[in-house]
Structure formats: C-alpha cells, structure tokens
Amino acid sequence: xxxxxxxxxxxxxxxxxxxxxxxxxxxxxxxxxxxxxxxxxxxxxxxxxxxxxxxxxxxxxxxxxxxxxxxxxxxxxxxxxxxxxxxxxxxxxxxxxxxxxxxxxxxxxxxxxxxxxxxxxx
Numbered sequence: 409x410x411x412x413x414x415x416x417x418x419x420x421x422x423x424x425x426x427x428x429x430x431x432x433x434x435x436x437x438x439x440x441x442x443x444x445x446x447x448x449x450x451x452x453x454x455x456x457x458x459x460x461x462x463x464x465x466x467x468x469x470x471x472x473x474x475x476x477x478x479x480x481x482x483x484x485x486x487x488x489x490x491x492x493x494x495x496x497x498x499x500x501x502x503x504x505x506x507x508x509x510x511x512x513x514x515x516x517x518x519x520x521x522x523x524x525x526x527x528x529x530x
Contacts, residue, residue, distance in 0.1 A: 409511075410434040410519050412503055416488075417524030424528075425491045430503030430521050432484040439507035442479055442486040446499035446526075456501070457488060470496070493528045501526050 416428035432439060443458030457467045457477035465477055476489040486503055500523040509517055 410436055410505075410507070410509055410517065412505060412519050412521035414501075414503055414521045414524045417501065417526050419527045419529060420493055422493060422495055422528055422530050424493050425489070426493060426526060427490070428488040428501060428503070428524065428526075430486050432505050432507070432519065435510040436484060437508040437510045437513045439481075439484060439505050442503070442505045444477065444486070444488045444501055444503055446497075446501045447523075448499040451499075453502070459486065490526070493526075495528050495530050497526060498528050499526060500524065 410432060411434050412430050412432050414430045416426065420426050441458050441460050444456040445453050446456050447453040455468055456471055457475055459465045459477045459479050467475060474492045479486045502523045503521040505519045507517055
C-alpha cells in the first residue's frame, strides 16, 4: 500500500505566499511524475503543475511565474511554492504521483492525497 500525506494549506491574503508539501510512503517500487491538481467548487479538477523524475516541469498558464514545483527523490516528496496568490487560486489542492507498488510491480498506479484547502482572501 502507498499513501500520500500532505502538509500545508490554509488561509492567506491576496498577494501572499503559501507552501505545500506531499510525501509518498509505503511499498513503493518506483515513482515517475509527481504533481499538483486543484478543484474549486463547481469546477473540474485541473492540473496546476507537474514534475518528472528527472526534474522537468510544466505549469498551467494561470500559475506560470507565480508557482514553483520541486521534488526530493530521496524523500519521495513533492513541493509547491505559491507566490503572488490571487482569489482565483482558492481551491482544494491535491498531490499525486505515478508509480509502481513493490507488491504489484507490473502494474502502474496513480496515487492521490486527500487534498488540502487553500483559501485566498481579498
């Protein structure tokens, strides 16, 4: 079994900053891409940022220049540094990881965290 445990989230004023982190643990065989998604009420979940095992990144246009994704492969951890936050960034943020479980190494999995609320006030 593999679990993703998130830290961070909370209430911040517009223009402020917030950092999120997520750690994968358990019977991990390997991890590929890790990323962050968000979902606002009444909207579909959308990709915010992702990072490959080699460090290649991509971002949604709405967060480019403001958010930075990074990872620590030795710790199976992905981070999201959010700066210059806007009210439009308010959502539940979910981390995810693509990988393989040692118990079922021939199968690929897409693991998800429980989500953390980010609220940006004006």
